[in-house]
Amino acid sequence: MTGTVRIDGLATDLCLPAGPGPHPAVVLRTPYDRRRHRGELRGWAARGFAALAQDVRGRYASPGDWHPYGDHEADDGAATVRWVRAQRWSDGKVVAAGASYGAHCALAVAAEADAVLAAVPALGLAETARETTGPERLLARAGWWWEHGDRRVPDPTPLDPAVLDRLPLNGVLDRPSWPALWRARRREPPAAAVPLLAVGGSRDPFAEDTLRLWRRWPGPARLLLGPWGHRLTAGPAPEARPGHRIDLGAVYTGWARAALGGTLTGRGGAVALGGSDHWYPASDPSPATRHPFGTLGGLRLLRGAEFVADPGRPVRSDTLDVPRHGVPDRCLLVSRPLPRPVDLLGPAEARLDAVADTPSADWAVRLVALDPAGRAEPLATGIVRRDRPGPFTVPLGHLARRLAAGTRLRVEVAGHHFPAHARNPHTGEDPATAVRLLPSRRTVRPHGSFLALPVVRGARRTDPVQEIQT
Template sequence: MTPTTAAVAGLATDVHLPDGDGPFPAVLVRTPYDRRRHRAELRGWARRGFAALAQDVRGRHASPGEWHPYRNEAADGAATVRWIRRQPWSDGRVVAAGGSYAAHCALVLGTGADPDARADAVVAAVPALGAAETAREPSGPERLLARAAWWAAHGDRPDSDEAALERALAADPALLTHLPLTGLPERLGRDLPSWPGLWRRRGRGRLLADAERAGVPLLAVGGHHDHFTEDTVALWRRWGGPSARLLLGPWGHALGSAPGADADPAHRVNLGDLYARWARRALDGHLAPSRHGAVALGGSPRWLPAGMEGVPRTQDLRLLRGARFTADPARPVRSGDLTVPADGPPDRCLLVTPPLPCPLDVVGPVRVRLRAGADTPSADWAARLVALTPGGRAERLAVGVVRRDRPAGERAGFTVQLGRLSRRLAAGVRLRLEIAGHHFPAHARNPHTGDDPVTAVRLLASRREVDPAGVALRLPVLTTPVAPTDPAKEILR
């Protein structure tokens, strides 16, 4: 059937019905990224017997109103679910689905308190849980590059310009170095009144708290190279519904269409087919009341059961240079550059492991324990783990940044969380650990003045001292053989 466009809850909505008389279960995708992009997806759902709907959220593309990210999604989504259940083609069951911001729209429908407006199952891919979660690391540092790109493309406008920041950086490569960062809209030539307010949002965890009270099945999908990996896993762990499934592949934010260098052909998954099969079983009550899933082991063809983690093992490290270094925000360590300067005053502390004598399967959270200090009362500590192959290639594995406000000159122990790895490291690989004061432009520069990095207009260099004997790199290593699993079986059981 050819899709029709309707005003549902006052918002532009494409509706694609299956052939036949019905009634049908429905799938709802609410998106700020243009509902028309989902027409092939709607056809796929309809072929599998679902009434499929894609809706432009308020203030975006063909939907009227003002666009305020994260503000209206619960109410507008609830009104749309009520409308679906009143239609003659609806059997009353609704699956809320989406990726990134659209996953947020789906999640608020799965965690709502009103059963008449609540979805019956949720598919959440690479979920953007909320404004505060997307803007900052849990430890405080601002995710500058990703948020600047998103706001330049989508913020305070009814349409999108995906390449806006890329063009602006081509015209002015130093665009993100200009201060204050609140002045970015003017330098972009755009009116972005919501940009400063983004950085004032510090309340995290609201959606996760609601997830603990959810009463419907969840399928959470993510990638190990996505910046929302930790949020995806936390959502799966804390989901309070009758069943929760997790699928994590060696992918970026675009999932299977953005595989990492560690992806194997065995990690290819037909996500559309898997979503539909899972949704049918979830609606029919055929999923086991449990928490299951599958996690790809990058650098191998294997899938492992979700929830499995290795035993923390401390790796031997040798100092190369930089036990004392200067973190200068005017010349920060660049997040996209794995080249390490070989001369001049050190801008980071460098340590390296011996070559691995045998392959190592690393599955779980990576941590670095430090004993270090700064001569400024505010300091960011960025730890980056890099794999060095015997052939000389460098590949970033994990990064963590923590902000510490401590008395100047105080040396203390603390931990930097580098996120989650699921990776087979080959024999002969050495691991390089970099400890720096900045990870720019992925993260905003700490100005070391005590001022907010978003509004600061002055920068100071910060002298750092790291105790090499106090650095401990802890990797979660699988120490016993683990039987591989089939991702489809784990998701559908």
């Protein structure tokens, strides 16, 4: 470690390579304590990069007030990039890098940098608060805001899950910035025609944001998507296999050299297939296979073509248990056992012909795999908000899974997915401010509905390192 410096007052750790230079640089800005990145800085320096980790304004050793996702991240990041380029050891090339909120910081200075590495990106205030389809992300946001919101250092006490039942939603926490989260408006993420590496996990709540960023980036873009959670290789999913172990440090530095060398063009990358050891090129998905509801060749309706979505007793996101008695709280369907293994690679969706008797309704679709012993494993979930009747689509995200022979698919159509998502009150009021809850009667018309899955056969396998660096 070379030492700690102050850049516009912000505490910054700097680690230089052993050689005389000049060197390219990588800049990481974080609200999670720059000292946690010292091993990462040494790794970059060992591969010839000057590496900096900086506490963002108002966090840990940096002065000022902490305003999550504020405009100051772009200003402070730009000042840091200018400082780097003015140093004798700098060759003028800068990679802005970061994970989660740090990826937001990196993207905020995309126009100032020469390349951007965004891992599990939390793109912005409103982007983290709501799905693109409308419903509020409650559990993840409440947990993050309880720990970090309006604080210089994290709150060490755990969040009491019972607070998530409180109404109104914007009064659940006593953090001053919590209500503003629900008033924020979505903005397009900053972009520039510089190389991008977007890294995500198929079990990460921001996986679709990572994919959307990669698809829309105007410059050369690479994607690395593995069977991981928000902590990437440090948090592998149950479907991860030995073939999915990857040295992210080596991948990052190899990509950075190619990006700064100007050898990357177009869009590419690699996606891991969970349940196998294989990687496949990130490319246009195969056409989806339709599985109709209620037909012999598709999904068999078990119960709940008519059900009641009661926000006082919502279908929960933290359990896969399904009640067998009483008034149905969801529409429940199941497939026949798969006669052979099936690979799913690409976006999935449910097309519903369904109606609600309330002015606003959320429709949550959960796809679950049942192994031959009946054990349940979540595959995908999607949720949309509707204020009018008629057929509509519920996106289920990007699937990358191998399903074993004998697996059955269970599809649940419900009115809530709580506490992962806030409860729709069914009154037509804003769920962030509503205090009154009403049950909603729902009807799903099986013969007008289907599940579309991206079944692939004979796809070309690939080496993820080669796909990222060429």
